[in-house]
Amino acid sequence: MDSKTLFEKSQKVAPGGVHSPVRAFKSVGGNPIFFKSSKGATMTSVEGDTYIDFCQSFGPNILGHRDPDVSKVIEEMVQTTWSLGACEPYSLELAEFMTQAAPWMEKLRFVCSGTEAVMSAIRVARGATNREKILKFDGCYHGHYDGMLVKAGSGLAGKAASSSAGVPEVLAEATLVAPLDDEQALEAVFKEHGDQIAAVILEPLPANFGLLEQRKEFIEKIHSLSKHYGSLVIYDEVISGFRVSMGGMAEVLKTDPDLVTYGKIIGGGFPVGCYGGKAKYMDLLAPEGPVYQAGTLAASPLGMCAGLATLKKLKDKNIHQQLEIRTSKWVSELNSLLEEKSSPFVVNHFGSLFWLHKNTGKSISRVEDFDSDMGELYAKLFHNLLNQKIYMAPSAFEVGFVSWAHTDEVLAQALEGIKKAL
Numbered sequence: 469m470d471s472k473t474l475f476e477k478s479q480k481v482a483p484g485g486v487h488s489p490v491r492a493f494k495s496v497g498g499n500p501i502f503f504k505s506s507k508g509a510t511m512t513s514v515e516g517d518t519y520i521d522f523c524q525s526f527g528p529n530i531l532g533h534r535d536p537d538v539s540k541v542i543e544e545m546v547q548t549t550w551s552l553g554a555c556e557p558y559s560l561e562l563a564e565f566m567t568q569a570a571p572w573m574e575k576l577r578f579v580c581s582g583t584e585a586v587m588s589a590i591r592v593a594r595g596a597t598n599r600e601k602i603l604k605f606d607g608c609y610h611g612h613y614d615g616m617l618v619k620a621g622s623g624l625a626g627k628a629a630s631s632s633a634g635v636p637e638v639l640a641e642a643t644l645v646a647p648l649d650d651e652q653a654l655e656a657v658f659k660e661h662g663d664q665i666a667a668v669i670l671e672p673l674p675a676n677f678g679l680l681e682q683r684k685e686f687i688e689k690i691h692s693l694s695k696h697y698g699s700l701v702i703y704d705e706v707i708s709g710f711r712v713s714m715g716g717m718a719e720v721l722k723t724d725p726d727l728v729t730y731g732k733i734i735g736g737g738f739p740v741g742c743y744g745g746k747a748k749y750m751d752l753l754a755p756e757g758p759v760y761q762a763g764t765l766a767a768s769p770l771g772m773c774a775g776l777a778t779l780k781k782l783k784d785k786n787i788h789q790q791l792e793i794r795t796s797k798w799v800s801e802l803n804s805l806l807e808e809k810s811s812p813f814v815v816n817h818f819g820s821l822f823w824l825h826k827n828t829g830k831s832i833s834r835v836e837d838f839d840s841d842m843g844e845l846y847a848k849l850f851h852n853l854l855n856q857k858i859y860m861a862p863s864a865f866e867v868g869f870v871s872w873a874h875t876d877e878v879l880a881q882a883l884e885g886i887k888k889a890l
């Protein structure tokens with residue numbers, strides 16, 4: 469059956485034919501491709517076409533699809549166990565590895581997604597401070613927990629409105645929204661609401677509305693204001709954790725968040741999330757303390773062993789550094805090509821994350837810097853790239869991922885394809 473037929477059938481049994489909205493190609497138009505298999509840097513469609521994949525499952529596959537070393541460990545675990553609902557040694561091994569790599573995280577707990585990690589970390593912050601308000605930034609995404617589905621509202625500093633039907637206004641009102649890269653606005657929000665803010669949550673490398681790298685001074689301001697007003701700082705490292713370095717952005721920035729959330733890479737492609745931080749906060753969790761959180765499939769052995777195998781390989785082979793060099797070279801070649809072709813696009817990158825976007829002539833650090841026709845232009849390029857068998861994320865605002873499986877040869881081949889697509 470071809471992709472078109474499968475999509476028609478899917479629409480009858482799943483809303484919009486998908487299980488996560490962006491997969492439906494709504495923002496780029498056309499029919500989504502159905503993929504049946506994947507290997508390394510590539511995915512193969514049901515039609516039998518093989519694409520170079522720069523989406524890589526939206527981030528988890530830092531080693532590429534079905535890395536052979538991870539695959540071996542998974543196969544062994546399948547022969548051992550895959551769901552226990554009881555104490556086991558596998559999560560302990562991963563937890564020890566992670567707390568060593570990210571020492572500001574003294575204790576952690578595994579959950580099944582990034583959304584769950586964020587929701588739980590926020591609950592801990594509220595439990596720790598006895599305050600209700602959470603401050604987030606416009607241009608950061610934290611999953612689909614009700615309190616995070618908000619947008620900047622009109623009126624008073626920081627007030628938010630729900631951005632999804634089904635989110636009660638009282639929950640939206642417990643969230644404040646500030647712009648990125650703006651110390652003054654941040655100060656204004658703290659001045660008005662500081663004594664009610666339980667925590668500030670941020671992607672220390674915002675990578676969900678493009679790649680909006682922030683100035684270190686801005687991040688430091690978040691820390692100093694939070695400290696002054698007694699609010700916790702939560703780093704959402706669901707994308708950046710173990711992606712930009714073993715210690716994620718907290719290591720890169722040399723900062724000390726109170727709580728951190730992880731997902732994607734730490735499960736090696738299986739549904740794993742985690743939140744952690746200072747023991748004095750994490751010990752508030754049941755069964756030790758009064759903050760409740762639980763999960764039937766939490767710390768499922770397959771995810772634990774796939775995650776650990778992935779993280780160990782990243783460390784043992786010093787992969788981050790090599791990915792940085794590889795990506796940096798490729799991005800620079802790509803930018804030369806874009807310039808040569810007088811393309812309206814440009815690419816920026818941070819480590820192995822990159823963002824192909826409309827060139828506005830300056831670096832983009834917040835949502836207000838976007839040009840309004842960014843999505844439309846990207847949609848055209850996206851389809852031209854598909855014709856060249858290159859798969860980018862089906863949205864102008866999603867970043868791309870270079871994986872360990874994107875060797876120099878694969879990247880050179882991709883560059884050739886992009887040249888034709890342009």
Ligand SMILES: Cc1ncc(COP(=O)(O)O)c(C=O)c1O
Nearest residue numbers: 581582583609610611706707731
């Ligand atoms: C920074 C960040 N936080 C949270 C989430 C939510 O994670 P999940 O999709 O696993 O629920 C995402 C997902 O893309 C994310 O990028």
